[in-house]
Amino acid sequence: MSDSPYWNPKTETMPREGLRRLQGRKLKALVARAHDRSPFHRRLLDQAKVKPERIRSLDDLKRLPFTTREAWMECQGQVPMFGDMLAQPVDDAVRYHMTSGTTGRRPLRVLDSRFDWKWIAECWCYGFHAFGVRPRDRVFFAFSYATFIGFWGAHYACEKLGAMVLPSGNMTTPNRVRVIEELGATVVCATPTYALRMAQEARELGIDLPNGLVARLIVSGEPAGSIPATKKMIEAQWGAKVGDTAGMTELGTIMMFECSHQPGGAHIIEDHFVEEVIDPATGEEVGYGEQGERVVTSFGRGMIPVIRYRTRDLVVKVPASRCRCGRTFDLYEGGILGRVDDMLLVRGTNVYPRAVEAIVREYPAVDEFQLHLWTDEGIRDEIGVRYEVRAGHEAGCEQAVAALQQDLVRNHEGLNFHLSRVPTGTLPRFELKAKRVKDDRVVKGGA
Amino acid sequence: MKDLAGTEMTPTERKLLKAFDGLVKLLAEPDLAPCVVANLREAAAALQVAILDLGLRATRADELHL
Numbered sequence: 001m002s003d004s005p006y007w008n009p010k011t012e013t014m015p016r017e018g019l020r021r022l023q024g025r026k027l028k029a030l031v032a033r034a035h036d037r038s039p040f041h042r043r044l045l046d047q048a049k050v051k052p053e054r055i056r057s058l059d060d061l062k063r064l065p066f067t068t069r070e071a072w073m074e075c076q077g078q079v080p081m082f083g084d085m086l087a088q089p090v091d092d093a094v095r096y097h098m099t100s101g102t103t104g105r106r107p108l109r110v111l112d113s114r115f116d117w118k119w120i121a122e123c124w125c126y127g128f129h130a131f132g133v134r135p136r137d138r139v140f141f142a143f144s145y146a147t148f149i150g151f152w153g154a155h156y157a158c159e160k161l162g163a164m165v166l167p168s169g170n171m172t173t174p175n176r177v178r179v180i181e182e183l184g185a186t187v188v189c190a191t192p193t194y195a196l197r198m199a200q201e202a203r204e205l206g207i208d209l210p211n212g213l214v215a216r217l218i219v220s221g222e223p224a225g226s227i228p229a230t231k232k233m234i235e236a237q238w239g240a241k242v243g244d245t246a247g248m249t250e251l252g253t254i255m256m257f258e259c260s261h262q263p264g265g266a267h268i269i270e271d272h273f274v275e276e277v278i279d280p281a282t283g284e285e286v287g288y289g290e291q292g293e294r295v296v297t298s299f300g301r302g303m304i305p306v307i308r309y310r311t312r313d314l315v316v317k318v319p320a321s322r323c324r325c326g327r328t329f330d331l332y333e334g335g336i337l338g339r340v341d342d343m344l345l346v347r348g349t350n351v352y353p354r355a356v357e358a359i360v361r362e363y364p365a366v367d368e369f370q371l372h373l374w375t376d377e378g379i380r381d382e383i384g385v386r387y388e389v390r391a392g393h394e395a396g397c398e399q400a401v402a403a404l405q406q407d408l409v410r411n412h413e414g415l416n417f418h419l420s421r422v423p424t425g426t427l428p429r430f431e432l433k434a435k436r437v438k439d440d441r442v443v444k445g446g447a
Numbered sequence: 448m449k450d451l452a453g454t455e456m457t458p459t460e461r462k463l464l465k466a467f468d469g470l471v472k473l474l475a476e477p478d479l480a481p482c483v484v485a486n487l488r489e490a491a492a493a494l495q496v497a498i499l500d501l502g503l504r505a506t507r508a509d510e511l512h513l
Contacts, residue, residue, distance in 0.1 A: 008500050018452035022502045025451035029505030037509070092512045115492040115513040122496050271502065300499065302507060 007129035011271035024057035034305035037087035124157030127257030131243035135162035140185035192224035199237035210239030226335025229361035263323035265331035384418035
């Protein structure tokens with residue numbers, strides 16, 4: 001095997017014009033196959049009067065109808081258990097998974113074939129290789145290996161790369177930290193929140209992570225992996241570099257990864273996906289540098305064709321030239337910035353949980369925190385941050401918290417944030433996606 | 448023979464396609480033992496990923512149920 005910095009040098013460095021041609025040809029095949037084999041997609045395409053044979057290039061993408069999570073859920077309700085979106089017989093599937101259900105809606109059920117799993121692992125390989133993971137590495141997965149698809153594909157990617165996988169399944173946090181040290185893990189995969197939780201546990205156990213063997217953390221599952229202050233905190237507590245990735249159960253794998261140059265964003269795997277960014281209100285595409293909703297089309301998964309799926313993720317796309325790694329794949333600056341439906345409306349002010357985290361993480365005195373909303377006197381929305389103080393940061397803590405409050409107010413058009421300290425260990429810790437918003441308002445003001 | 452980006456395929460890429468097509472032919476042989484069928488399918492699925500990676504062919508061998 002060559003020592004190329006790219007997993008797939010041919011496409012990762014392909015000039016944009018060639019990449020567009022490649023995407024156009026793959027799109028044509030995808031639409032034809034979806035129309036031929038998936039009743040769900042045939043219905044959508046026919047309703048939009050799209051004839052597959054008239055798809056000729058990537059320019060035709062905009063003629064295709066959007067797919068939504070609601071429509072996907074509805075088809076699974078009408079045709080239990082898996083809906084009529086499948087493009088292959090259920091018997092071709094070798095594994096079942098479901099969405100994590102963090103939004104409180106009914107989870108989506110997904111099936112994948114043996115080809116799909118090889119492809120799912122392949123996309124993760126792009127990311128692991130780009131961040132410097134090699135066959136000599138020992139990769140620890142802080143992951144429960146259940147129905148949430150999470151790091152399953154990453155596990156297989158590491159086997160494909162030839163690295164040694166250290167699975168942890170249902171281990172407790174102290175055991176995980178011990179295993180990382182005892183087995184000499186050089187790479188750790190976790191959510192950003194759980195990476196911080198393990199670092200805290202290591203301190204309590206007297207394990208010196210910053211001077212240990214872990215050189216890289218590959219994080220996924222939360223926007224925090226690209227929040228500079230959070231990333232800096234994880235890197236300091238582990239003495240290791242943090243690389244962000246993002247994927248979704250609807251795709252089965254990741255569609256973006258951060259390379260070892262850490263350009264402040266993540267490259268889109270554009271030979272396997274087309275990513276559009278649209279204005280969520282109008283559906284019109286927005287330009288480079290403008291925030292919008294990501295819409296994904298996948299060329300890989302065989303069981304479930306994904307065409308123009310509205311993800312509700314907020315992103316800002318920037319050109320590949322923003323990074324000096326040589327890839328021609330565009331980037332999402334700052335990774336996933338949040339969710340279209342994450343926004344909380346508090347007395348007329350927009351509050352994004354990710355933005356609050358970005359501010360809170362600038363203050364090392366704060367260990368864990370929670371955003372709390374409630375209704376005061378039956379009419380007035382209030383917002384506060386409950387926080388725990390990190391061990392060893394008692395001195396100067398009051399000044400830090402006062403400064404944090406000023407920062408929050410200044411960044412939210414004068415909206416007052418109530419800060420309240422809670423005892424260490426009071427706030428919930430998370431292994432998978434963190435839920436740091438507790439909304440107890442009588443009428444939720446989210447947009 | 449050109450790839451999906453419109454570039455002439457390299458000799459190695461053509462060999463890769465040939466290897467995949469060879470596996471497809473093998474899978475059509477009668478009376479293959481279950482262990483042979485299963486491993487040929489694993490190999491075919493893996494090669495199909497490489498073909499997709501390199502943009503050599505966009506259509507799928509759906510008849511193989513990979």
